[in-house]
Amino acid sequence: MTEIKPHASHWGYFDAVVENGRVTGVRPFGPDPFPGSLIEAVPDVVHAPSRIDRPYIRRGWIEGRRRGHLRGGDPFVPVSWDEATRILAEETARIRAEHGATSIFGGSYGWSSAGRYHHAKTQLQRFLGLGGGFTSSVHAYSYAAAQALLPHVLGTNEVLLGRTTDWMAIARHARLMLCFGGLAAKNGMVASGGQGRHEYGPLMRQAAAAGVRLVNISPFRGDTEAELGAEWVSIRPGTDTALLLAMAHVLVSEGREDRGFLATHCTGWPQLRAYILGESDGQAKTPDWAAPITDIPVEVIRRLALDCAAQPTMLTAAWSLQRADYGEQPYWMLVALAAMLGAIGKPGQGVAFGYGSIGGMGVPRRELPAVSSPGIRNPAGLAIPVARVTELLERPGEVLEFNGQRITLPDIRMIWWAGGNPFHHHQDLPRLQRAWARAETIVVQEPWWTALARQADIVLPATTTLERNDIASSNRDRFVRAMHQAIPPQGQARNDTDMLADIADALGYRDRFTEQRDEGAWLRHLYGQWRVACGRLGFEAPEFERFWAEGHVEAPPVAPGEEYTQFADFRADPEGEPLNTPSGKVELFSETIASFGYDDCPGHPVWREPREWLGAPAAAEYPLHLLSFQPATRLHGQLDPGRVAAAGKIQGREPIHLSPEDAAARGLREGDIVRVFNARGACLGGVRIKEGMRPGVAAMATGAWYDPQVPGDPDALCVHGNPNVLTADVGTSRLGQGPSAQSCLVQVERWDGPLPPVTVHQPPPMVPA
Numbered sequence: 001m002t003e004i005k006p007h008a009s010h011w012g013y014f015d016a017v018v019e020n021g022r023v024t025g026v027r028p029f030g031p032d033p034f035p036g037s038l039i040e041a042v043p044d045v046v047h048a049p050s051r052i053d054r055p056y057i058r059r060g061w062i063e064g065r066r067r068g069h070l071r072g073g074d075p076f077v078p079v080s081w082d083e084a085t086r087i088l089a090e091e092t093a094r095i096r097a098e099h100g101a102t103s104i105f106g107g108s109y110g111w112s113s114a115g116r117y118h119h120a121k122t123q124l125q126r127f128l129g130l131g132g133g134f135t136s137s138v139h140a141y142s143y144a145a146a147q148a149l150l151p152h153v154l155g156t157n158e159v160l161l162g163r164t165t166d167w168m169a170i171a172r173h174a175r176l177m178l179c180f181g182g183l184a185a186k187n188g189m190v191a192s193g194g195q196g197r198h199e200y201g202p203l204m205r206q207a208a209a210a211g212v213r214l215v216n217i218s219p220f221r222g223d224t225e226a227e228l229g230a231e232w233v234s235i236r237p238g239t240d241t242a243l244l245l246a247m248a249h250v251l252v253s254e255g256r257e258d259r260g261f262l263a264t265h266c267t268g269w270p271q272l273r274a275y276i277l278g279e280s281d282g283q284a285k286t287p288d289w290a291a292p293i294t295d296i297p298v299e300v301i302r303r304l305a306l307d308c309a310a311q312p313t314m315l316t317a318a319w320s321l322q323r324a325d326y327g328e329q330p331y332w333m334l335v336a337l338a339a340m341l342g343a344i345g346k347p348g349q350g351v352a353f354g355y356g357s358i359g360g361m362g363v364p365r366r367e368l369p370a371v372s373s374p375g376i377r378n379p380a381g382l383a384i385p386v387a388r389v390t391e392l393l394e395r396p397g398e399v400l401e402f403n404g405q406r407i408t409l410p411d412i413r414m415i416w417w418a419g420g421n422p423f424h425h426h427q428d429l430p431r432l433q434r435a436w437a438r439a440e441t442i443v444v445q446e447p448w449w450t451a452l453a454r455q456a457d458i459v460l461p462a463t464t465t466l467e468r469n470d471i472a473s474s475n476r477d478r479f480v481r482a483m484h485q486a487i488p489p490q491g492q493a494r495n496d497t498d499m500l501a502d503i504a505d506a507l508g509y510r511d512r513f514t515e516q517r518d519e520g521a522w523l524r525h526l527y528g529q530w531r532v533a534c535g536r537l538g539f540e541a542p543e544f545e546r547f548w549a550e551g552h553v554e555a556p557p558v559a560p561g562e563e564y565t566q567f568a569d570f571r572a573d574p575e576g577e578p579l580n581t582p583s584g585k586v587e588l589f590s591e592t593i594a595s596f597g598y599d600d601c602p603g604h605p606v607w608r609e610p611r612e613w614l615g616a617p618a619a620a621e622y623p624l625h626l627l628s629f630q631p632a633t634r635l636h637g638q639l640d641p642g643r644v645a646a647a648g649k650i651q652g653r654e655p656i657h658l659s660p661e662d663a664a665a666r667g668l669r670e671g672d673i674v675r676v677f678n679a680r681g682a683c684l685g686g687v688r689i690k691e692g693m694r695p696g697v698a699a700m701a702t703g704a705w706y707d708p709q710v711p712g713d714p715d716a717l718c719v720h721g722n723p724n725v726l727t728a729d730v731g732t733s734r735l736g737q738g739p740s741a742q743s744c745l746v747q748v749e750r751w752d753g754p755l756p757p758v759t760v761h762q763p764p765p766m767v768p769a
């Protein structure tokens with residue numbers, strides 16, 4: 001018998017085809033004009049050999065090898081759910097009693113699933129919060145530096161995550177759009193919480209067709225698709241701030257800056273101007289100064305600046321630019337350039353971040369909330385900046401500076417992760433693995449034997465979304481999707497909420513955790529709350545029963561021709577509609593930031609040489625700048641066991657993109673296997689030669705599951721191709737403390753030895769109880 005079940009994922013809505021209790025196929029969601037291919041991997045991953053079939057405990061943990069012990073090498077021992085539940089209740093209570101709530105790290109960063117009720121991290125944090133608290137984390141790997149910076153400068157993060165100037169306004173009014181890091185087409189296939197229609201690509205194509213001249217300023221020409229007809233300015237990675245400062249210098253020296261706007265809408269222009277002209281530090285930021293840094297000819301820099309001043313201009317940068325050393329600076333300087341052009345708040349002009357970074361960006365939309373689970377109260381009240389997890393473990397009792405705060409790092413005894421994967425997302429995995437040994441007990445809830453599950457002491461098998469009912473929703477999208485359970489839980493997998501409810505039960509707070517609702521009651525409750533909120537905004541959503549039976553709700557699109565420009569109100573009336581900054585204006589100099597006294601992020605945008613870049617001394621030994629970008633064939637580490645990711649690999653290894661010049665210089669051909677290495681680590685990769693890759697730059701997608709040749713050895717070669725064995729783990733600055741993965745130098749050499757097998761898609765070794 002064949003059944004069709006409405007469902008959703010971060011990579012799109014679909015219908016699951018179910019035969020005899022197995023997901024055998026998917027059908028794209030009817031209204032989606034560009035469903036993409038990622039959904040095709042769903043049946044493979046749901047039934048993958050790497051699914052965790054039952055609870056396990058690491059043998060070394062049972063035998064007392066806990067704090068100080070490197071994880072990842074011991075076999076696992078199967079245990080019953082009852083036993084796992086009892087042990088976890090006891091262990092949580094013991095650690096809280098002996099070491100306090102902050103000794104439990106439950107930051108649990110990660111994308112988890114699109115379903116908003118069974119959202120693993122949210123449920124884990126409710127469980128830990130209601131149980132007495134934990135150490136948490138703030139901000140996202142995606143844009144941590146920007147999240148810290150932009151509220152100081154623009155008074156909001158809307159310019160990053162909220163309702164930005166839309167493509168309708170850009171197409172109609174802008175004539176030039178500078179895209180730092182391009183507008184990567186593959187990034188739009190994904191949105192947190194899913195999307196009903198993938199409109200991101202079509203809308204940017206419409207803008208190009210309407211006559212907006214797009215300029216892709218990036219180390220890789222392919223960061224805009226050929227169809228957009230974009231011009232390409234090839235830039236050395238990590239040097240965008242130098243280019244922007246030199247463009248600013250051109251504007252000032254030609255008298256083209258908008259002095260009126262700078263006077264009425266901005267504060268701090270005199271300080272920034274003095275820096276641009278070199279009055280404050282003796283170095284004028286001229287095109288002659290920037291050309292050797294950026295490797296962009298002086299004439300091109302001048303022309304870019306003057307073109308911006310001559311026509312209506314929109315500025316944008318990919319989020320990747322701030323996941324780099326001093327990643328705050330290009331963002332601040334891009335805002336400054338938009339201010340100098342007087343473009344902020346002019347129809348279809350100004351600045352916003354991420355038009356090429358995620359589905360839904362720039363798509364015209366009404367203000368509607370998303371369906372979501374209740375928020376978290378954390379009585380411990382302690383949170384670290386998300387990407388400082390290794391330091392958290394390495395430096396107990398020491399102070400971490402962050403955005404004006406001084407955080408005393410707690411002594412972590414227990415780590416609990418659900419719905420994220422630090423052994424995917426974190427930088428310098430060898431260093432993380434050493435720091436990881438600091439914990440006594442590490443708990444991981446996962447559907448799959450990911451690198452993280454292998455680094456755990458207690459492994460709890462979670463269902464995938466197809467094994468439970470849920471609702472998918474994103475505030476970037478006007479659809480809400482019913483996710484019907486399609487198959488029974490696989491093996492002994494359980495829903496995250498249910499496993500946590502049982503542990504809460506053993507600790508005496510089940511009812512506070514569940515609020516005495518089961519799955520069905522929660523879904524009705526969350527949908528009902530959303531429906532009421534929509535009603536207040538003028539959208540009458542159907543009753544739950546109808547939504548569930550029909551499989552989705554579609555809020556009406558914006559009226560045809562309607563457009564939105566961010567900051568239009570502020571532009572029109574800077575006194576009446578001030579920004580939420582101390583001055584109410586755009587802060588080109590921030591007294592607040594200056595008062596922190598950070599030399600790595602002073603009071604106005606500055607050029608700082610990245611710690612790792614092609615201009616650094618280390619480039620003699622490691623002459624390639626490695627960018628690790630978001631994968632076209634997966635979502636991070638998710639879907640890696642599926643057919644789409646497999647088809648993209650070379651002899652099972654993650655491709656490394658090289659310029660024809662760099663490949664030739666090393667005698668490498670398409671499809672060769674290479675060792676990619678630096679002083680931090682090494683991995684294998686398969687050579688893919690890319691026209692349009694800047695010589696000196698290499699690129700590897702993130703997300704191939706970390707697969708050390710010797711499990712448990714932090715210095716082992718990753719045989720699969722995870723770039724995070726190579727990246728540096730340094731905060732962007734003391735302001736943002738964001739990840740700086742894009743600042744990374746490597747060398748590449750042919751791998752002539754026998755090819756070690758990739759084993760990470762099979763379960764790890766197990767021993768009987």
Ligand SMILES: Nc1nc2c(c(=O)[nH]1)N[C@H]1C(S)=C(S)[C@@H](COP(=O)(O)OP(=O)(O)OC[C@H]3O[C@@H](n4cnc5c(=O)[nH]c(N)nc54)[C@H](O)[C@@H]3O)O[C@H]1N2
Nearest residue numbers: 110111120141142419420421425445462628636637638741
């Ligand atoms: N080098 C480098 N590293 C990077 C980046 C980069 O550009 N370069 N980018 C960074 C960015 S922007 C991000 S957002 C991060 C992404 O990092 P993560 O969000 O941590 O990556 P995912 O692989 O999506 O991890 C989600 C995990 O949740 C699990 N999961 C899914 N559904 C469920 C569920 O229902 N229950 C439970 N318990 N688990 C579930 C999945 O199996 C998966 O292992 O990576 C960062 N890392």
Ligand SMILES: Nc1nc2c(c(=O)[nH]1)N[C@H]1C(S)=C(S)[C@@H](COP(=O)(O)OP(=O)(O)OC[C@H]3O[C@@H](n4cnc5c(=O)[nH]c(N)nc54)[C@H](O)[C@@H]3O)O[C@H]1N2
Nearest residue numbers: 142181187190217218237238318319320357629630635636
């Ligand atoms: N298919 C798919 N889409 C995704 C994701 C996924 O895993 N898969 N992940 C989603 C997530 S969580 C996020 S945060 C977003 C991330 O969105 P982004 O951060 O925008 O994505 P990236 O692919 O890392 O980077 C885009 C491009 O920036 C360029 N770039 C890198 N460094 C520099 C630099 O120094 N200067 C300039 N000018 N350009 C540079 C690179 O050439 C790269 O191709 O993607 C989202 N979309």
Ligand SMILES: [Mo]
Nearest residue numbers: 140141142143
């Ligand atoms: Mo991200």
